[in-house]
Amino acid sequence: MSAPAQHLNGKAAREVPIPLGMAGLLLLAVGASLAMNAFFHPRPVAWSQDWAVTLAAEVQEKALASPFSKVGIEDVEAIVAGQTHFIFDARKPEDFFAGHIPGANNLPLTDFNDVFVQYHPVLRPEDPILVYCSGASCSDSISLCERLFEAGLTNLVYFLEGFDGWQAAGGEVVR
Amino acid sequence: MSPRVRHSVMWVGCLLLAGVFLAAAVPKISDPTGFAKMVYGYKVLPSPMVNTFALVLAWLELVVAVALFVPALRRPSLAWIGALMAVFLLAQFQALVRGIDGACGCFSTAEDGGGIGLWGILRNVGLVGVVVATWWAARGDSSRLHPGR
Numbered sequence: 001m002s003a004p005a006q007h008l009n010g011k012a013a014r015e016v017p018i019p020l021g022m023a024g025l026l027l028l029a030v031g032a033s034l035a036m037n038a039f040f041h042p043r044p045v046a047w048s049q050d051w052a053v054t055l056a057a058e059v060q061e062k063a064l065a066s067p068f069s070k071v072g073i074e075d076v077e078a079i080v081a082g083q084t085h086f087i088f089d090a091r092k093p094e095d096f097f098a099g100h101i102p103g104a105n106n107l108p109l110t111d112f113n114d115v116f117v118q119y120h121p122v123l124r125p126e127d128p129i130l131v132y133c134s135g136a137s138c139s140d141s142i143s144l145c146e147r148l149f150e151a152g153l154t155n156l157v158y159f160l161e162g163f164d165g166w167q168a169a170g171g172e173v174v175r
Numbered sequence: 176m177s178p179r180v181r182h183s184v185m186w187v188g189c190l191l192l193a194g195v196f197l198a199a200a201v202p203k204i205s206d207p208t209g210f211a212k213m214v215y216g217y218k219v220l221p222s223p224m225v226n227t228f229a230l231v232l233a234w235l236e237l238v239v240a241v242a243l244f245v246p247a248l249r250r251p252s253l254a255w256i257g258a259l260m261a262v263f264l265l266a267q268f269q270a271l272v273r274g275i276d277g278a279c280g281c282f283s284t285a286e287d288g289g290g291i292g293l294w295g296i297l298r299n300v301g302l303v304g305v306v307v308a309t310w311w312a313a314r315g316d317s318s319r320l321h322p323g324r
Contacts, residue, residue, distance in 0.1 A: 014247065021251025025242055029235035037207065037230055045207040045230065048223040051215040094274055110276060 055137040059160070068145045069157045071130065073169045076101070076159050079130055086123065090133040090140040091163065099173040101132065101166050109140045112147050120151065128155045135164030181312045188309025189243045192256055195302065196240035199282050203233035206284040213280030217266050235259070249313050257306045264299045267291055
């Protein structure tokens with residue numbers, strides 16, 4: 001793999017064999033990342049962490065700071081059985097159509113402006129609305145509550161455990 | 176093609192790739208936690224491996240960008256860039272197919288710094304073309320430091 005002698009400003013230079021060069025560059029990157037993260041970075045990162053737990057904690061923090069009410073599985077079961085709330089599923093359409101809570105309507109956070117126009121005319125500001133997304137590590141339900149509140153709807157609750165929590169509790173799934 | 180043109184192709188390719196990889200590496204090195212979160216968002220690696228991978232990847236991008244200007248390490252560096260582009264393409268493609276709607280983490284660690292999408296894949300395909308052209312030009316190049324000599 002080694003190239004013949006090459007000229008570097010008149011001096012002979014030999015190309016490092018590619019596998020050896022790649023190994024050397026990788027070692028350099030590993031060494032630099034180790035040293036910088038351990039000794040010099042102002043905000044070093046743990047070498048290993050459980051991101052599912054970290055993200056769930058971030059969502060919990062966002063939920064605590066949120067002005068909207070959180071409901072549990074029993075409340076959602078009562079809402080579904082009594083059809084007391086308008087229910088919004090904040091997930092993407094493909095996830096929604098793969099399975100959702102009975103009576104839910106799909107309002108993906110990513111397409112809020114395009115999709116909400118069809119619901120806006122039938123909703124009054126005081127109508128009770130339940131919002132959920134995929135699960136405990138998803139904050140889209142809280143973000144969707146914020147968007148709905150900005151749109152003038154005030155009676156908003158969210159189900160933080162989301163569709164995963166509904167399924168885990170043995171709730172009926174509509175496809 | 177004349178050696179002069181070939182030499183110019185190599186330098187333009189090296190400058191372009193080094194610029195792209197430096198621009199990609201700096202925000203990731205500055206905010207390793209933010210970048211690790213984005214790597215996790217691709218849902219490819221097991222959670223305990225994500226941080227180590229993200230840290231090393233960011234520094235590898237920086238190291239290979241600089242190594243492009245070391246004649247003896249130019250082709251090993253290009254080989255790494257080609258391999259990294261393949262990894263990025265695969266990661267973005269699988270995310271697109273699986274409907275993962277996350278941040279790209281390509282040139283920014285901000286949540287709104289650009290999402291995973293077709294544009295990112297097309298850009299990476301273009302960069303693979305630059306890698307191939309630079310590799311081809313570097314093969315027969317004399318690796319002199321200054322073009323046109």
